Amino acid sequence: MRVKYSIPYLIYIVIFGLVPLFLTFVIVGLNLSSALKSAFAVTSPLEIIYNTFYFALFTAIVSTILGLILAITIDMYPKKYLILLVLLPFTIPFTSSALIWVISFYGGYGWFTYLMGINYDPLYFSKTALLAVSLVSAWSSVPLAFLLILASLRSIPNEVKESAQIDGLTASQYYSSVAFPYALKGILLSFLITFVLSMGNFDLPYVMTQGGPGFSTTTLPLMVYFMMFQYDNFSGGALFASILALIASIPAIGVALLVKRRGFRFSLLSIKIPDKIYKPLMLVATIIIIIFLDFPVYWMILVAIRPNSLDFVKPPILVPKSIDLSYLISSLQASVPYMISSLIVALIVGFLTILLSSLGAYEGARKFWFWLLILSIYIYALPSTSYVIPIYLMISDVHLINTWLGLALPSAIFTVTFAFWTMFSFYIDFPKVYEEAAEIDGMKNRIIRLILPLSRPFLIASFIISFIFSWHLLFYPLVLSETPYRMNFPPSGSETITIFALNAISQGSVNWALLASSALVASLPVIVISYIAQDYMLKGLYGGGVKGV
Secondary structure, three states, X not given: OOOOOOHHHHXXXXXXXHHHHHHHHHHHHHOHHHHHHHHHHHOOHHXXXXXXXXXXXXXXXXXXXXXXXXXXXXXXXXXXXXXHHHHHHHHOOHHHHHHHHHHHOOOOOOHHHHHOOOOOOHHHOHHHHHHHHHHHHHHHHHHHHHHHHHHHHHOOOHHHHHHHHHOOOOHHHHHHHHHHHHHHHHHHHHHHHHHHHHHXXXXXXXXXXXXXXXXXXXXXXXXXXXXXXXXXXXXXXXXXXXXXXXXXXXXXXHHHHHHHOOOOOOOOOOOOOOHHHHHHHHHHHHHHHHHHHHHHHHHHHHHHHOOHHHOOOOOOOOOOOOXXXXXXXXXXXXXXXXXXXXXXXXXXXXXXXXXXXXXXXXXXXXXXXXHHHHHHHHHHHOOHHHHHHHXXXXXXXXXXXXXXXXXXXXXXXXXXXXXXXXXXXXHHOOOOHXXXXXXXXXXXXXXXHHHHHHOHHXXXXXXXXXXXXXXXXXXXXXXXXXXXXXXXXXOOOOOOHHHHHHHHHHOOOOOHHHHHHHXXXXXXXXXXXXXHOHHHHHHHHHOOOOOOO
């Protein structure tokens, strides 16, 4: 097979991944003294690095533990509705998640602070703000950790499960001494992926606290943005971006190497708990976690559709007494230009993703190019914030700032590399008998006429996941957009629905109905799409190369 199908994919990840990363360090090297001086003039870089590590580590530990509990329970009780309830936060854009939790933390009036007996807003105090933002990050990361671990549990051979049943093992013994070695790869992957993705999470701390009070919640991604647009210091921004790239490279490389590893032979001690105690205990824990995951979404809908006179009431009113759709309707009307941009950009990203990743993954899998798989996973895991400055300069030089194409092209780097990872795993196991039969028949262009049609369910899954990921974006729209779509032709303006939701928090007053309505408007399309296409989406997310053996 000649090297031809993977060329577009290689060109893309070089232009929008490797070259910008390299240029970030070049910018720092050319302006090192001024970058260091400006960085220390603003704040202590050590404080920013500490905040980033705390935020990422808390997210990874909590989301992995909760994801493990959920995965074990749903492996025992494989109910589809339970999976959907766990996945609900995954469908909510980070911007909307932040807005939901801003009104959940508000003094004793928010549901969370009321139930926890907290009479103040933890986001207003430097001692508690970082913990509060990290808790929200963990909340939004649990679904991904759950899926990775559940995929590992589901990959355990049936004969292993049957052997455990024949030996009379209880459920606790099976999961501690038999399933754990198989699932360990997925558990470690969930920890590393949530850790490195949280290191690059710009949206939550930016929307919830703007990095404050002071610099108590400022992380490296925020510092890159502040240096670029508040201090007009690109060399200082490049310095913080390079620090982020160097630190994040360690877990990113760990993810790539772990995917290639076959499995582990490490197991826990056998813990024998009677099934009549263990299973109900795990089910109760799962119900509590699901309430934690889903109640904020219910709170968002409740606040969006009730009169705002019910907002600042103690205790908070948790059941709707009357309906007021005025804010929701006005938000829907005002969101139209932003919604159009999000839709167009997400469609471009989706089609670009399946076109580049399917062809590249097919050829890469057939040639066993594991080096390309490792490189793709590394780029996927690396925070886009770490190389955004060259991206911004590149898009500006070709006059694509504030255009749909200028936003979609660099935004696809995350989804293209993720889809390559999952499709590579799919094509590794793809039966060769189809290709052999096509070759005997003399079929030309068999990848277009045969392979891709046979891969249709997986292509649809990759498109849907890419669409959702693109819809969630905030950082690139902030950097590469300037205005909403002006409803003109040729089109100009590319601010997305996440920018629309963000604008609600900068109105100067605390208007819960406005915040909740904006968050709901930004979330509703992907919630609907996720529900309709749930089977395809789960198939794509399960395919991420996390088999234990």
